[in-house]
Amino acid sequence: MSFLDSQFQHLVPYVPGEQTRTKVIKLNTNENPYDPPQNVIEAAKEAAKTLSRYSDPTCLQVIQPLAKHFNVAPENIFLGNGSDEVLFFLFQGFMEKGVQFPDITYGFYEVYSDLFHLKTEIISLKEDLSIDLAEYTGEATVIIANPNAPTGLMIAPEVICTFAKNNPQRLIIVDEAYSDFSEASLVPYLEAHPNILVVGTFSKSRHLAGARLGYAVGSKQLIEDLNKLKFSHNPYSVNAMTLACGEASLQAQDYVDECTQKIIATRNWTQQELQKLGFETTNSQTNFVFCQHPTVAGETIFKQLKEKNILVRWFNNPRIANYLRISIGTPEEMATLIQAIKEIEGVDI
Incomplete structure (x- = not known):
């Protein structure tokens, strides 16, 4: 029996990106990959x-x-x-x-x-x-x-x-x-x-x-x-x-600025590498990239990356169902991501 006020029974709460304590490359919640100063x-x-x-x-x-x-x-x-x-x-x-x-x-x-x-x-x-x-x-x-x-x-x-x-x-x-x-x-x-x-x-x-x-x-x-x-x-x-x-x-503004510039540089590199693999990307001005592949479904890539212990974000929304939102990690993490994507069947290499 629910005691929640009837005016709130219909609420559909916000769904955060998956959080985990297992060892994964976590590129699904747009966090900063570098430690605080x-x-x-x-x-x-x-x-x-x-x-x-x-x-x-x-x-x-x-x-x-x-x-x-x-x-x-x-x-x-x-x-x-x-x-x-x-x-x-x-x-x-x-x-x-x-x-x-x-x-x-x-x-x-x-x-x-x-x-x-x-x-x-x-x-x-x-x-x-x-x-x-x-x-x-x-x-x-x-x-x-x-x-x-x-x-x-x-x-x-x-x-x-x-x-x-x-x-x-x-x-x-x-x-x-x-x-x-x-x-x-x-x-x-x-x-x-x-x-x-x-x-x-x-x-x-x-x-x-x-x-x-x-x-x-x-x-x-x-x-x-x-x-x-x-x-x-x-x-x-x-x-x-x-x-x-x-x-x-x-x-610690100098450190914050330094890390921000690293993230921007890694974002630009990641977009270029994804484009080489046939992906379409938006002109992202954030700490993530938003991309889709013309022949491989976004959900498919999302699931296969998860099997490789790489978490990205997929939205079950008809307009953007083919897209992935990929947070920018360290250069090493993003290189691992690109290699993993190359191993997914149907992605052009």
């Missing part, structure tokens, strides 16, 4: 000594250096328990007139819109898998991942700014989980466009997927309203060890 590890150890006390609800030890990193004021920064919590508050409190997002994008958007019973319009990507903002009409809040996942494609900031300027009464949320691997961010444009809010994460380029630290950058009013929701829910949602790790990460 040493000062982050040391900061976590030191913070562990304070776990008998509540964490600082103001999160200033991260907000202040993050604001400096983005060249904004601390009042323009919000911190949450991963970007998923930031998105949770946005769907909960900023979409009274409804929400619009693409049909192929981060799966939590649809989960949250269902959870909060929002008026939702899901707009199809174009045939080339790009987002056409001209199709986002009306008054609803718009949320897009830029670069988008799982396609890896991005919209130029100028295009989004023009859209925001032409729709001043609409909130435009830009989820920049992967922006550090791309050509641009919307953060430098926020002062001129107070109806744009940027959401980001420490999970990808900053090596902290397991720490759960996300943020939003936007106008003072937007950040105040986000904090109103957070402090009505859980003021201590960002724990002390995560705050310490986030602060240390911002002190």
